[in-house]
Amino acid sequence: MSWPLLIAQVFNGLTLGALLVIVAMGLTIIYGALGVVNFAHGAFYVLGAYAGYIAYSETNSFVLAMAAGAVFVLLSGVVIERGLIRFYYDRPKEDQILVTFGAGIVLVEAIRAIFGGLAQHLPTPSWGEGAVHLGITYYPTYRIEVLGIVAVALLLFYVVLYRTRLGLIVRAGIEDPLIVDMLGINVRRTFLTVFGVGAAAAGLAGVVNAPIVTVTPDMGADVLVQSFVVIVIGGVGSFWGAVAGGLICGEILALTSMVAPSYSQVMLFAAMALVLVLRPQGLFGVTGRQ
């Protein structure tokens, strides 16, 4: 174990974590604002990857593929919210979980039925090819660019959440949904937007990650579980919680690989258990919403 390698792994943890942050961000604002734990979040991730794949096959532009992925999933999220989820706001929370879980299954199986199980190939964009020498080690250019893309997306999120009226409503709704409702704010329309945006975050992550991994209908299963771990660690409904949680999880994965690589996944759950014992609401969690 050498210092340069350690630093390289720490850096790698950032890129691993960056995607987790985006996915978790979507999950956490949906839960924070709507109180719905979106068990279909992994399916949105997969949907985005496939949408991006199709867009890329048609246009050969990766930027368009990213946009297509995000937009398509946003629209899908809106359709699902209007068509299904909105009937569940007054139903017990468990029913909401069940319906998103079922919707997730249906989405993934539909993708499998259309595209088959063979892995699809979304190549790295031309501006992302090759590797950069970081002084310590070679690192794929694309992954560094992913950091950039994620940072831009996070900035957009931040601006929307903290500088716009919509964001104010969302944050208020996270703190105290009852008051927001009683103030007569059109919460329903806000819900729609939030669900769509949250889903789009997962979809964007799917496209962005597609050149790195393989595009298969099952690619989202791990993502769902990992994003849950992230928001438990970071704290639900919290912007900085998603950021911190995602980066911490990324680092856990990267650093464990140096010491006990076969335990890297298990370590995520161990960390989650630790947070549960020491600080159940998560690092940045607000004890407001249970």
Add this chain to the structure above:
Amino acid sequence: MIERPAKSVSRRRVLKGAAAAASVGPFFHAPKAFSQEAIGNWPAGVSGDSVFVGVTSPLTGAYSADGADHLRGYQLAIEHLNGGGGLVGHISTLKGNGVLGKKIDYKYADTQLKPNVAVQEQTTYITSNKAIMITGCVSSATAIALEALAQRMHVLNMVGASGADETTGADCQRYGFRSQPGAYMAAKALTPTLGKLYGKNKKMIFLVPDYAYGHSVEHATGTLTQQELDWKNLGSQVCPLGTTDYSSFLLNVANSGADIFINVCFGGDAVASCKQAKQFGVLDKMKMVVPNISAFQAQQTGADIMGGVPGTMDFWWTLAEKNQAAKLFVDAFEKKFDAKPMWCAHIAYAQMIVWADAVERAKSFDPVAVIKALEEGHKLAMPLGEVWYRATDHQQVRDVPVVMGKKQSEMKNKDDYFEIIEMAPGPGLMPPDAGTCKLPGYT
């Protein structure tokens, strides 16, 4: 008004129910066969003019492409056995009018790559359809499970695709016969070629998915290259099964100072890890070896990455250029399915042919007789050359194709991903009789 609760369970009712169950039970034990020789589904399953073969294959899940290919092999084989064509006719015992004059009837089920589902489906085929033989899988976990089922139910299992040593090692069964080379055989086949390509005294590093199969391939390859080529093992990057992002492991690999990168990942994991290895510059610093190349890997990974990468496969379609039997098989397959057969299809097809031949030679479907016929070591001319089964562990003795990926520029057609650089002769590859396999009894 007091809510009157429903009648709670009275002791009487419980006893009544239990008595009812117990009284009926003894009369319905499966009747012991009245003939001493009846075993499994024989002779009950062959009393009509057709026999049933149960086929399972993962049609959904991570290996669905291989699963579909596998199923096609069975479909082709059964078509030929029932009506002629392909290797039927080339092999003298097979007449093309079924097996021992009986048509082969079959059904197939999707295992979803879950061993438990496979066991469930095949149990139904055995009990309801009176299957006389069960076959098909694309995973060693499923193979081992089905072998155990076969032994328990006394129904023959011609193992599908399975590369673990345990299938004919610690988990061997009298009722199971496996044709694919195990991890040891593959490594033994590959090692001389590696020596020719890269020479001696190299430093190697492994990327190993953390499950039994991964470790056995790592162990076999590592030991043999050390022993025969004096290669130095710098260690293993062990990753959890199903990892999608190998960055942290590949960083360690890239900085290891090794000459040779041995990627033990298989299937979808191999595709992802090879792609990422290229991204991390691993392929620029060292040579990659994939000891077990999955059928669709080159297609999914791309020739630019797989070009120049050596490894082994159970079968590759260019054998048709060297071998009459292979040509018959490949041509017939291509004619029916408009695609080249991959090695899962080959295993399916070949196992059906070998089984049918054994039944014909035994002149009976009696599983004990068929097993003994297979154990005789009778040699058949098959697409790989001469093959036969070893009695001590039911591992097929057969040549192993050592292949190397072709660069994009070298490909003559869209399927021409690999070149067979050597056919390692079978007898020299067999694992020594280490005693890990203790075949249970015939009955």
Add this chain to the structure above:
Amino acid sequence: MAALAAFLVTFPFTLPYVGGAIDTADRILDWGLFGLGFDLLFGFTGLLSFGQAAFYGVGGFVTAWLLVANVTANAIPALVGGTLAAAIVGAVVGLLALRRAGIYFAMLTLAFGEMFYFLDLSPLATYTGGENGLSNVPAPRLDFGLFAITASSQMALYWLLAALFFAGFWIALRITRSPFGAVLRAIRDNDERAAALGHDVPKYKLVVFTIAAAYGGLAGGLLGLLQGFMPPDAFYLATSGQLVVQTVIGGSATLVGPLVGAGVWLYLYTLLENVAGIGALGTLILGLVFVALVTLFRGGLVGAGVVVWRRLAALPASPEEAVAERELPPTAMAAHTTPQGEIVLEVSGIAKNFGGLVAVDNISFSLREGEVRAVIGPNGAGKSTFFGMLAKLIPPSSGRIVFAGEDITRVNATEVCQRGIAKTFQINQLFSNLTVHENLMISALAREQGKFRAAMFRDVSRETGAARRVLDVADAVRLAGRLDAPASSLAYGEKRRLEIGLALATEPRVLLLDEPTAGMSPAERTETVQLLRRIAQGMTIVIVEHDMDVVFGLAQRITVLFNGRVIAEGAPETIQADAGVRAAYLGNPVPDEQPA
């Protein structure tokens, strides 16, 4: 139960007619057994777990390993060992996962389930066979000491499974009919209220979680025995998911729902496989069926079946007979013999800040036994906060609360209720899916059996002490004629009375009433005052109210809050005449013209 026995006996013979094999029947029963525990957890307690596969796998592999490694050749201790191991693991996971409620809980169980999958695959692979699972599990040999049976044939295995399912069902049924089961249902409906009424909710949840894990472990062990092979997919997330889907499709909170759901699942796959081209769509179709059922028929197939059966049999809905009200002597509700006049509740220097906002600023307050005290004040005076602190829902920033000589400043709401302080909520916190009788029973049980009792095998209808109290309280709040009505079907006024009844049934020494007449019509308000006057005899009451008619009609003493402090305290006439109070309310302090 007899119906179940009949079904189990005939099932293996009817199944072949619909194209199934005995092995399928075995598997359906195994899933059904697995589902019994899950239904107790989810259907009856409302805890949705996506990690049950962990216990299925633990039980299965421990049982299989014990047999394969030859630790024992007897299937009985092997199954017991597996079940126990699963229960222990369940208790540990439960301790961690139950720290968070509701949705978090579902996520956590999912994550823990996955963790076990990874543990099974690699670190523990020497015991579990990793991805290959454990083969060569011998046919179950049940050694009872005096004799032994080996279940080696298909039918024998079926009888074993049928017997165990029957037994498991019987136990689960007893649990649902017991006081323990009644509390579980209350937790599902409104776990905070159940806790406020004095039930140790976390403990109940942990116990039912462990029970569910035990059922899972037994089912897992049986799976290995029935197929001679313990598969790694026992730990898959898909297994947990399949259990959830099957239970919902079949119908949760029915105990047979999971069995029916398993039948549907396995049967559908068999059906679809024979239809060419659709085989691979099995999961998609099941997913659509699942979503449709959750949306339209939440009760699942069994629930829908019950509805249809009721219609066909033209069974009447629960009757709402008018029962003659028993006239209770006023002292019937008095349960305490301590002389009036002793200080029972003493609050000293209590304060609460929320960040920079001081809501309550150094209030001291003494309550005597038998007193009826009203707490009033304009909006923003700090009444709700003060009240919340008394009811132990809000922790005070400083100060002390002493009840009957014991410091309860740091004691939680559940414990405090057990000690004798009960509260009613301003917004009704009822158990809406339970009947009035069942609602009151929950309170009565808390009084009868304390914070927690693992009374799982008694029938709740045999709890005579509690039942008597339920009747008494129902009479007192004039709901005796509505005992069989679901709480959700009551009129608003009736619901408020039930709310009071819930608190009464715990036999409190001190009753805290939070705006009991909120939202009521004048007629209802008068009725409520009469009701409260009746129960006030012999009871110590603190009541927060806005309506001055109510206040002056009930209170012996009044405490007035303003800006977080007490500005006046005394007899109603004194308060009425107090200029400071008038000024605080900014208006004429004439009783019937008080601003709301």
